[in-house]
Amino acid sequence: MIGYLAQNYPLIHAFQPPARRTRREAMATHRIFKMAPKLSDYFHEDEILAVKGTLDRPISGLVIDSRRVVPGTLFFALPGLRADGASFIDEAVSRGAVAIVTQKMPAFPPAKVTFIQVENARVALASVAQRFYKFPDREMTVVGVTGTNGKTTVTHLLKQLLNGDQPVGLLGTISYDLGARSVPSFRTTPEALDIYGMMAQMRDAGCRTAVMEVSSHGIDQQRVRGLQFGAAVFTNLTRDHLDYHKTLESYFDVKTRLFTGGSGSVPKVSVVNLDDAYGEKLAARLGVEVPTTRVVTFGEDPRAQVRAENVSLQFKRTTFRLVWPGGTLEVDSPLIGRYNVSNLLAAIATAWGLGRDPFVFLSRLRAFKGVAGRMERIEEGQPFNVLVDYAHTDDALRNALGMLRQITPGRLLVVYGCGGNRDRTKRPLMTRAVQEFADFAIATADNPRTEAISQIFDDMRGGITAPEKITWIDDRRRAISLALDMAKPGDCLLIAGKGHESFQELADTVFPFDDRQVARELIGNKALKVSS
Known part of the structure; x- marks a missing residue:
């Protein structure tokens, strides 16, 4: 675990070099080791290419930053754009890592450390983190929002609309709301280790719903690998991040993985913007290729299931008539601009797609104060x-x-x-x-x-x-x-x-x-x- 995520301190203490311990302290340490999770608990045989050392080794936590290694941790040597995690294996071992996950096995690995070679270290990290934190995504409804623009506004709107008797967790560009506390964001879509660790905190704080921004980098780098999404939302796609994706089509292909199962799971509901050319393309593709997801469309397009009519744009407010298969409602929002009509529709369509009643959740819109730094x-x-x-x-x-x-x-x-x-x-x-x-x-x-x-x-x-x-x-x-x-x-x-x-x-x-x-x-x- 990294950053503000607490380590298993009793287990870490047990990994410290033995000093003079009383018999009672030695027995307590033995009990801790006996109950400690082992490497074999978190890896399946078909995920491992080679092993040097034993898998019957207790671990105290998971780490991807060698500077945060403490005795007993499992270190993942992740490949990166600027640095390769394999370069920091020696530092991780010197700090007390008892096991290393790597894509390339060292020629002469230290005998005291277990080395596990995998095909893709990021995929392995996501799978192990999900198991280590006991599948928090399966105990909550997770909503992922992707697209070039609108992710932050849509996730904040969803948090407001879905927030009933139980708190709603949020992972996004501005902050991470973990249910019991909120901390500043350091990345739109964090690494898989952070995602599962923070979702575990949400679960333990009583959250039964979590909304998160899903960036194209996060999808491509396997940060949301295996996450069970109750709903995935596509806002739009315009020119951005081509320094990374090279072409607009490649950028779009990465986005589609969130909906087609390319990230390891298919969302139960796919919410797609029909006013966007790429959204229309995605909706058509899902209807043919992914029958297991329910497609909900939104927009001002007359074909959209959840749509806006009679839109009035003013400087301090926006009004429109909301139409969905179950009825109509007049919407009055402090969010201005036509793109915020789209953001509102995205959030409303998602809440409706998850089975919520617009007559109930839209009453919460009046208390929405807007999003920091968005108009x-x-x-x-x-x-x-x-x-x-x-x-x-x-x-x-x-x-x-x-x-x-x-x-x-x-x-x-x-x-x-x-x-x-x-x-x-x-x-x-x-x-x-x-x-x-x-x-x-x-x-x-x-x-x-x-x-x-x-x-x-x-x-x-x-x-x-x-x-x-x-x-x-x-x-x-x-x-x-x-x-x-x-x-x-x-x-x-x-x-x-x-x-x-x-x-x-x-x-x-x-x-x-x-x-x-x-x-x-x-x-x-x-x-x-x-x-x-």
Whole structure:
């Protein structure tokens, strides 16, 4: 177990080198070892290519980071994009690992450690973690949400709609809600070890439902391998992560594994956006190839089972008539924009697909406060609108700005940037989307990481269509400040790209930076300057 997941401390203590122990302490240690789980409890014969050492060896926990190895743990040497876990086997052994799972058996493994060779270490990790934590996913209804955009909003909506007498767990981009406590997120879709460990905490805290964001990386890297999904949701698919997937079709193929059994199980219910071209393609494929899943479609498309009619988009609210096979209802939501109609429909269709009554669960929508960093309003008494949003693809920017264009009486201003060490091909497309809708844009740093901001700007400039409507400012705080200076009554400023993030990555340093906090501070300072 890693991070904040507690280790089995009594068992770890038993693995410590023997000092002077009383007879009573020695007997207690013997009992602990006798009851301890053994390697043989967690591996099936057909999963093992070769073994050096005994499988009749007690273990105290599972670890994927050699720095977190403690005496008695089983270390998984995972292959990675930046580093190979096999390089850290010696460190893991020196720290007290009693067994190693690897895809390549060392020529001369230490005799005191058991080595288990497997075909795919990530698949083995998922299977072993699921068994180690006693299949928590089988004691809860797990809902996985995948797609380029909307995952965070849909999972938060589902948590709100499904939260009745029992708490609902959540794993996502912003935080991990484990039922009894909530902790900051460190990855949209964590490693399988973390997923099963956190779901075990949810189960023990009384959760009977868990919702989670499922990224394409998480699917491709086997992080959700074997998870039993009560429902899987497809929001949409647009250009993103092509630095990893290379092509849009490859990106889509990875997403489909969540629905077709390519991740080890087929969801009982597949909820698919019929307004999206790839969603329509997925729904048709599932209907032919995967008869064991029930397909529920949503959208404004008249063919959708759960659909929106008479949509009214306003600046502070959205209304529409909800239609489903069991009836109709008028929906009034504080979420703005047509894409949020889609997000609402996704959550509603999923809850309905799981057998919940819309007349009951939609009453909980009134208490929904929105999602941090998703079209979040900054209200500090300024005479213009300021919104912070996570939009960081050309499609997300086009949707956000297109919506704001329709409801903004004045000018539409935008501050945006492109992340470093990520897909370079989307950078000019993001600029083109901004220039299509914004009256003026300030291009600035997002998370440059180790890439030169000059290179990022050069790529972004490839999408310029109106050079007089854009300027370039390296410093993000200064960019936001200048945009606020430009804004006049009736205008709208969108600060896009980072949303809920409270940090900025520059070179090898991560430092505090929250668009929402920066905007509030700057508005307050400017108001003080004016009043003085």
